[in-house]
Ligand SMILES: Nc1ncnc2c1ncn2[C@@H]1O[C@H](COP(=O)(O)OP(=O)(O)OP(=O)(O)O)[C@@H](O)[C@H]1O
């Protein structure tokens with residue numbers, strides 16, 4: 001049987017990626033020490049690899065496709081094709097930011113104050129380029145991790161990734177510059193994209209992964225409405241949404257379907273009821289394919 005070799009991100013993106021695949025229709029199980037992952041899709045051969053190394057392995061053909069952050073794709077300099085952007089991170093559905101930060105009590109106010117100073121980061125290539133672009137000569141050193149702890153002690157500033165901001169707050173750090181914003185990407189190499197079977201498999205996966213992400217924060221609403229109240233009910237619904245309307249066997253009634261933002265239902269459901277809607281059902285969604 002033909003197989004697509006897929007690189008799966010180990011570390012921060014791992015759990016969120018398993019959850020996204022589940023919603024997209026592929027169940028993946030990770031056993032504690034094995035780097036080969038079991039899934040219910042026989043056409044996939046999945047292996048865990050660090051996000052930093054993903055793009056190189058995809059470029060070199062060790063994997064046909066893989067998932068990793070845009071930050072490490074750029075940092076590695078690997079030549080890969082981006083199949084699609086997937087807007088999720090470790091804790092939420094958003095981008096992460098690489099920021100230049102100093103301790104709260106530091107005198108350093110901007111990158112200009114870092115001339116001749118020391119900066120620690122894992123994202124060394126990008127940081128060097130960024131400082132060169134700003135014409136600041138600083139000593140930029142590689143950090144193996146736990147970088148936040150170094151600011152103000154081992155180095156003058158750090159360049160570190162932040163998502164929720166809690167690590168910066170916990171270490172009493174102040175952001176002085178936003179350098180780079182990154183989201184997760186589905187990548188593949190040319191060779192795989194030139195193979196018809198692999199290309200279709202990759203495109204199908206991208207469609208389902210994007211479809212699963214698109215449901216984030218969205219729910220479906222179904223209801224029955226007496227025809228005479230239809231206008232009143234429509235007014236309650238978000239103006240930019242077009243509901244599907246179908247005729248019930250009883251010609252005095254219609255059924256109405258709509259997909260809306262979950263955070264709005266608290267207000268909308270009672271208003272729908274008051275406007276004459278009945279049998280209102282709210283249901284979760286697995287995928288929306290636009
Ligand atoms: N909250 C987050 N924290 C860290 N990385 C995140 C987060 N959300 C998304 N990412 C992405 O995950 C990738 C991080 O992977 P990387 O292999 O560098 O480290 P890690 O997964 O944090 O592993 P480790 O635990 O060893 O530091 C990057 O592409 C990064 O943008």
Ligand SMILES: O=P(O)(O)OC[C@H]1O[C@H](OP(=O)(O)OP(=O)(O)O)[C@H](O)[C@@H]1O
Nearest residue numbers: 012145146147161162163164165166167
């Ligand atoms: O803004 P936050 O939501 O707090 O997320 C950012 C933190 O998460 C990552 O650390 P990780 O868990 O990868 O540990 P590490 O320091 O070993 O890389 C990153 O390096 C930051 O420390």
Ligand SMILES: [Mg+2]
Nearest residue numbers: 011012145146
């Ligand atoms: Mg990390």
